[in-house]
Amino acid sequence: MTDMHLDGNALGALFIDLFGQEMTDQNGCCDACGAVNPFGRAVVYRDAPGDVMRCPDCGAVLIVAVRTETRLRVSIQSLRWIEVLE
Amino acid sequence: MERTAVRGRLNWLVAEVVDLIDETGTVKSIVLDCPDWPLQLPGQHVDIRLTAEDGYQAQRSYSIANPPAGEKVVVTVELVDDGEVSPYLIGELAVGDQIELRGPIGGYFVWTPEHGGPVQLVAGGSGLVPLMAMIRALAESDRQVPVRLLTSARSRETLIYGDELRRLQSSLDNLEVAYTLTRAQPADWQGYSRRVDQQMLAETSWPATERPLGFVCGPTGFVETVAANLVALGHDAARIKTERFGPSGG
Amino acid sequence: MAIISRGFKGRRQEDAPRDRVPPGQYVTNDFPVLSAGPTPLISLDKWSLSLTSETGQTTSWTWDEFSALPTEAITVDIHCVTKWTKLDTSWEGVSVDTLLDGVQTSSGFLLVESYDGYTTNLPLADATNGKAWVTHIYDGEPLRPEHGGPARLLVPRLYLWKSAKWVRGLRLSSADQRGFWEGYGYHNYGDPWKEQRYAGD
Numbered sequence: 364m365t366d367m368h369l370d371g372n373a374l375g376a377l378f379i380d381l382f383g384q385e386m387t388d389q390n391g392c393c394d395a396c397g398a399v400n401p402f403g404r405a406v407v408y409r410d411a412p413g414d415v416m417r418c419p420d421c422g423a424v425l426i427v428a429v430r431t432e433t434r435l436r437v438s439i440q441s442l443r444w445i446e447v448l449e
Numbered sequence: 450m451e452r453t454a455v456r457g458r459l460n461w462l463v464a465e466v467v468d469l470i471d472e473t474g475t476v477k478s479i480v481l482d483c484p485d486w487p488l489q490l491p492g493q494h495v496d497i498r499l500t501a502e503d504g505y506q507a508q509r510s511y512s513i514a515n516p517p518a519g520e521k522v523v524v525t526v527e528l529v530d531d532g533e534v535s536p537y538l539i540g541e542l543a544v545g546d547q548i549e550l551r552g553p554i555g556g557y558f559v560w561t562p563e564h565g566g567p568v569q570l571v572a573g574g575s576g577l578v579p580l581m582a583m584i585r586a587l588a589e590s591d592r593q594v595p596v597r598l599l600t601s602a603r604s605r606e607t608l609i610y611g612d613e614l615r616r617l618q619s620s621l622d623n624l625e626v627a628y629t630l631t632r633a634q635p636a637d638w639q640g641y642s643r644r645v646d647q648q649m650l651a652e653t654s655w656p657a658t659e660r661p662l663g664f665v666c667g668p669t670g671f672v673e674t675v676a677a678n679l680v681a682l683g684h685d686a687a688r689i690k691t692e693r694f695g696p697s698g699g
Numbered sequence: 700m701a702i703i704s705r706g707f708k709g710r711r712q713e714d715a716p717r718d719r720v721p722p723g724q725y726v727t728n729d730f731p732v733l734s735a736g737p738t739p740l741i742s743l744d745k746w747s748l749s750l751t752s753e754t755g756q757t758t759s760w761t762w763d764e765f766s767a768l769p770t771e772a773i774t775v776d777i778h779c780v781t782k783w784t785k786l787d788t789s790w791e792g793v794s795v796d797t798l799l800d801g802v803q804t805s806s807g808f809l810l811v812e813s814y815d816g817y818t819t820n821l822p823l824a825d826a827t828n829g830k831a832w833v834t835h836i837y838d839g840e841p842l843r844p845e846h847g848g849p850a851r852l853l854v855p856r857l858y859l860w861k862s863a864k865w866v867r868g869l870r871l872s873s874a875d876q877r878g879f880w881e882g883y884g885y886h887n888y889g890d891p892w893k894e895q896r897y898a899g900d
Contacts (some may be wrong), residue, residue, distance in 0.1 A: 366737045367669050369693045375554035376496050379459050387557035394643070403557025403690070412780045412860060413883055425708065429884035431897045433864040436884040463702055478773055506701065507770040531729065533710050541706045549702060 371405035394443035395423035459551040466546045470685045475528040477539045488517040491582035492559040495552035509534040516586035527575040537587035558692045562590035569654045570598040571675050573667025593623045599653045601645050604633040627653040646679040657683030666692040721891035724784040732845045734887045739814040739865050746849050749868045753806040775855035778891040790835030795826045806871040814865040819878035858889040
């Protein structure tokens with residue numbers, strides 16, 4: 364059975380709100396397994412009730428986002444680094 | 450790869466509906482004029498926000514169907530059963546109405562003719578929308594990048610952009626299109642008549658030795674099956690980009 | 700300032716029974732499948748449920764042992780914090796009271812663990828006296844994996860994220876401990892009738 368997950372581009376707007384720029388084509392490194400992938404390749408579970416972004420290689424939780432009417436709370440979990448091309 | 454020049458928070462812009470096009474019985478393209486619109490790259494999407502009189506808001510993402518065209522943004526929306534936003538966009542929205550959108554969003558699932566090829570596009574249902582932006586960009590370009598599209602729909606009546614694809618197929622030497630209609634086919638149907646499988650992909654896509662850039666879009670289950678089959682055919686997973694729409698589609 | 704979308708009403712349901720639909724919710728006929736991660740697939744011969752008291756004393760049941768416990772059939776309304784409410788859902792399961800039968804405890808809290816690592820927490824008083832079950836039948840059929848099968852906790856009085864799917868362990872604790880969503884910004888208690896969706900509500 365397929366899990367109803369999405370790709371990292373589903374969180375595209377969130378990344379822009381958070382990082383101030385387009386992130387789906389930028390790389391991040393998973394702290395749990397060391398895999399490097401562009402954000403667009405992440406495995407995303409939406410409305411879980413929050414949004415959960417997981418490493419496409421090992422499934423570790425990278426980012427959790429909870430958005431209320433007045434604020435956006437983002438928890439950075441197993442992200443060792445993110446890289447932005449200059 | 451060129452970067453989308455988006456800096457700072459995404460602001461909501463107000464666009465006006467200038468045209469509505471019935472693509473199929475349940476799919477409509479909405480042509481918007483949006484002042485201050487930052488140009489999109491083919492494959493990107495927008496967020497659309499609706500606000501009721503009492504302040505209640507709903508928001509959804511839709512793929513952009515047109516390549517960059519100044520302040521013109523076209524979204525193609527499929528009616529979702531029991532949906533909240535799509536019934537409004539398809540059933541109620543009228544020319545002259547205003548609508549809020551922000552974007553364009555997405556720098557990963559993006560292709561322009563400058564990126565080269567060959568290109569393999571595989572679409573399931575409304576997953577064709579962002580891939581059509583790529584094909585339309587190809588049609589406007591001088592670059593003769595070789596592109597193959599395999600598109601899956603339930604029937605001819607639900608196939609989006611059918612006439613335009615046939616026209617582009619004959620006018621562009623570098624575009625090949627294969628179709629599969631999975632539930633109902635017209636009597637004279639020459640295309641495929643089943644769900645996309647490895648055999649169909651083997652027959653319609655570039656061989657792995659060509660190292661194509663792959664873009665797969667549609668419902669989650671469709672994307673998973675196609676991506677897995679492409680990898681099984683020898684394609685490099687790193688060269689396959691996916692955009693899952695979720696269980697019901699875009 | 701957002702512009703008003705002419706004629707847009709959203710999912711407003713004027714005919715929804717107000718006394719059964721908490722504020723901000725809409726009634727759905729679907730049963731949406733929402734999850735923070737992939738669906739774990741647990742075979743019944745490997746399944747077990749454990750109950751650990753605050754002193755560390757543990758009771759556990761294999762699937763066969765769990766299936767031999769007395770069950771109750773219940774029909775309840777369920778409310779998800781993502782705003783959908785489903786009325787008259789029917790389940791069969793073992794009451795948490797039954798699981799606690801014979802267990803001495805003075806703890807105030809129940810900490811819940813699932814097979815995929817998910818956790819949640821609630822006051823023990825909200826899980827006892829007929830308020831919570833470990834259910835394995837939904838709508839007359841064995842509970843499907845995407846809805847939490849083989850067995851999930853069901854606490855209808857709180858938002859559905861408290862009704863942990865794929866339940867593996869119940870832990871009695873004197874101290875409260877925030878679970879997965881509570882730790883990321885959802886309300887620690889989650890009463891739909893007070894619209895306690897997020898921390899600080």
